[in-house]
Structure formats: C-alpha cells, structure tokens
Amino acid sequence: MTPEQIVRTFVDWFRERGHALVPGSSLIPPPDDPVLFTTSGMHPLTPYLLGRPHPLGTRLVNVQRCLRTTDLDEVGDNTHLTVFEMLGSWSLDDYDSPQSLRWGYQLLREGFGVDPGRLHATVFGGDDQVGPDRASIDTWDELGVPVELTRDENWWSNGPTGPCGPDSEIFVWTGEVPPQGTPGTDGRWMEVWNHVQMRYQRHDDGSLEPLPRPSVDTGLGVERLEMVLRGNRSVFEGDxxxxxxxxxxxxxxxxxxxxxxxxxxxxxxxxxxxxxxxxxxxxxxxxxxxxxxxxxxxxxxxxxxxxxxxxxxxxxxxxxxxxxxxxxxxxxxxxxxxxxxxxxxxxxxxxxxxxxxxxxxxxxxxxxxxxxxxxxxxxxxxxxxxxxxx
CATH class of the missing domain: 1.10.490 (Globin-like)
Known part of the structure; x- marks a missing residue:
C-alpha cells in the first residue's frame, strides 16, 4: 500500500462506523497553546478530550502531521522520525476501549491484511493509584492476541499534569523468523498503534480526578504502518x-x-x-x-x-x-x-x-x-x- 492508500483505508473504515473527518492542521498550534509544535493527533483536540462538546460529534477521525523533538537523538535508527503523519480516531464519551481495540484488530486484519499471528499487545498492569486494565486484558484474550503487562510504558500523559490514562499498544513482528519474545524483550516487535483511555485529570499534587467525559484516543503512524505492510527494513524505504x-x-x-x-x-x-x-x-x-x-x-x-x-x-x-x-x-x-x-x-x-x-x-x-x-x-x-x- 502507498501512504495515500493507507490513509484512505483508515479514514474510510472509521467513517463507515460513524466517525466524522476532522481536517488536519498545521504543525503550529494556536497562539494560546504553550507548546512549540503539534506533537500528536490528539493535541488539537485537547479541549474536547477534557469535556467540551465537539461541533462534529462524538466520533472523530483524522490524519495529522506531527513533530517531536523528544525523539531527536533516536533519529537515525529504523523507526524514529522528527516529522511524521499520525492517523487518529476518537470516541468522546461514546464507545469504550474494548470496542476501540476490536475495531483496531479488525482493521489491521481485514483492512490492511496483517497476519494476526504477528500481533502482540501491551497493557497497563496497574500501579499504586490505578489497578490493572482488566477490560483491555480480557478483550485481547478474547481476540487471541498475546498480552504483556507493563506499568509506566502503558500509562499515557502529555506532561506532569493534564489528561491521562492507561493505554494499550499494538505491536507487529518485523523479524524474518517466526515471532518470539515480547515487545519488552525483543526489539523486532514494533509499535504501530496506541489506544489511550483518557479517563483522568492529573493535578499538581499528583492526584487523579476522573474526567466527566472519558474518551478513547488512538494514534497510528503512517510511515511505520507502511514499513510493516511492505515488509521494509526501515521507515526510510517508504514513499x-x-x-x-x-x-x-x-x-x-x-x-x-x-x-x-x-x-x-x-x-x-x-x-x-x-x-x-x-x-x-x-x-x-x-x-x-x-x-x-x-x-x-x-x-x-x-x-x-x-x-x-x-x-x-x-x-x-x-x-x-x-x-x-x-x-x-x-x-x-x-x-x-x-x-x-x-x-x-x-x-x-x-x-x-x-x-x-x-x-x-x-x-x-x-x-x-x-x-x-x-x-x-x-x-x-x-x-x-x-x-x-x-
């Protein structure tokens, strides 16, 4: 698949399931935003993830160009890029995380033709504030996808304060031999899609307050998925x-x-x-x-x-x-x-x-x-x- 075909397949899949297409925006955030660049597809949607009604409804999809300087020292390996395209889907207090994971699994299998035997998931295993993400664990068990439990690696936040919550990451095996190990033990498992449950607001004192309208926020990198689908050795072989x-x-x-x-x-x-x-x-x-x-x-x-x-x-x-x-x-x-x-x-x-x-x-x-x-x-x-x- 070309990047254009990947984008079209993703967007069409979610539009068929009631998601409205949100136009992508510039790398430059609005003047009142303190960050330098748009770092993820969810960045422009932060007010709506915090509870403000979105004019296009509760199910959204888009493709957004992003820039991350946090990965700058890793650029030069096979998978990290400074600027990249992120495909995203959102449920704003609509369907739950298990539904998002099921649709993600279906899209990878049916829309993109990924062999389910090459899939592995990681899930938040709990910490001293929040328990294990049982709903995601049970969903992956139901789908037959192996799961690795982690702690900090599967807790999403955009900083020390603000919206946050447990996430489940989907990895695809990129090795030339049959899959082995887990994402935490073998680097040939490559993360392609993150499903975040935006359920909490973290305050300055570290406490967590449940959000009035919990959401599901997913992000999938176009260049990484292109690498997987073409069997390339790195994102630098893509279009x-x-x-x-x-x-x-x-x-x-x-x-x-x-x-x-x-x-x-x-x-x-x-x-x-x-x-x-x-x-x-x-x-x-x-x-x-x-x-x-x-x-x-x-x-x-x-x-x-x-x-x-x-x-x-x-x-x-x-x-x-x-x-x-x-x-x-x-x-x-x-x-x-x-x-x-x-x-x-x-x-x-x-x-x-x-x-x-x-x-x-x-x-x-x-x-x-x-x-x-x-x-x-x-x-x-x-x-x-x-x-x-x-």
Missing part, C-alpha cells in the same frame, strides 16, 4: 523518505545512520518551513535552525565541501505535495542555503575561539555559558568543534 534517500546517497554517498539522519532532518525542515517557520535563536525557529545545523554537521564530517546547493528540486516538491503545503519549493531551498551560509561563517569564527578556550583546560559550565552568550556558540556546536579538534 515519503525515498526521494531524499535516493538523492542524498547519490550525491554524497552517505550510508546507514548518517544517511537516515540527513534525510530525516531535510524532510522535517521542509515541512517546518512549509508551515511558516524561519530559523532564529529562540522557539520554533531554533528547532528549525538546530535541524539544519545538525544535518550540515553530519554532512561535513567527512567532506566540508559538500553543500545543499547540489540538492535537486524533486524531493522538495514531493515533500510539500505529500503534506499538502502550497508554497514554492524554492522557499525552503533558499532558507536552507541561507542557514548554510550562516553556519559556515559561525564555524569559521568559532574554531579559533574554542581552540583558545580549550588550551586552558577542560571547559566548565561557566565557559559554555560565556561562549554562548558572548560568541553565539551553542553547547552542542562547541562540543562538535572540540570533537573535530581531537
């Missing part, structure tokens, strides 16, 4: 990343983790620019600047003469089209090239400065603060220059 992989490997001969990091950051940067962000030293602009400078650091590690000017227009166009962003492909390209010029200049000025400070001995936290505040050299860049000199 969304393939234009970047072909281009970057062909231009600069990168392989493995460096190739995946550069491709991820290029694609993510294009999508962020497409939603109106420009590089800066704070907030969203700093996230974009960090992405571009991280990919350049990787690119220049073996050959400082490499440059983003060599990139053709095709991957820019394919990415903007995939995410429905109607801007000239030349815009993100110009943003990248301008940031490349700035970064080269910063490195030129920073190398002698860092070299002088390094000659005095190991750098302290105070030294790092001085280099940042006086010379504009962030800690990760200083560390990179120190590693370069060794």
């Amino acid at each position: 969304g990343l393939d234009p970047w992989v072909r281009t970057v490997s062909g231009l600069w001969g990168l392989e493995g983790e460096p190739l995946r990091q550069v491709c991820d950051h290029l694609r993510a940067g294009v999508v962020v620019v497409g939603d109106g962000v420009r590089p800066s030293n704070t907030g969203r602009g700093y996230v974009l600047r960090r992405l571009i400078r991280r990919l350049l650091t990787t690119l220049w590690r073996d050959d400082p003469s490499r440059g983003l000017v060599d990139l053709p227009s095709e991957p820019f166009e394919r990415t903007l089209d995939r995410f429905g962003q109607r801007i000239d492909p030349g815009q993100p390209r110009e943003v990248f090239l301008d940031e490349q010029r700035r970064f080269r200049d910063l490195l030129r000025r920073g190398r002698p400065v860092v070299s002088r400070w390094r000659s005095r001995g190991p750098l302290t936290d105070q030294d790092y603060h001085y280099l940042h505040d006086t010379h504009g050299l962030p800690r990760e860049l200083v560390d990179g220059l120190l590693a370069e000199a060794n």
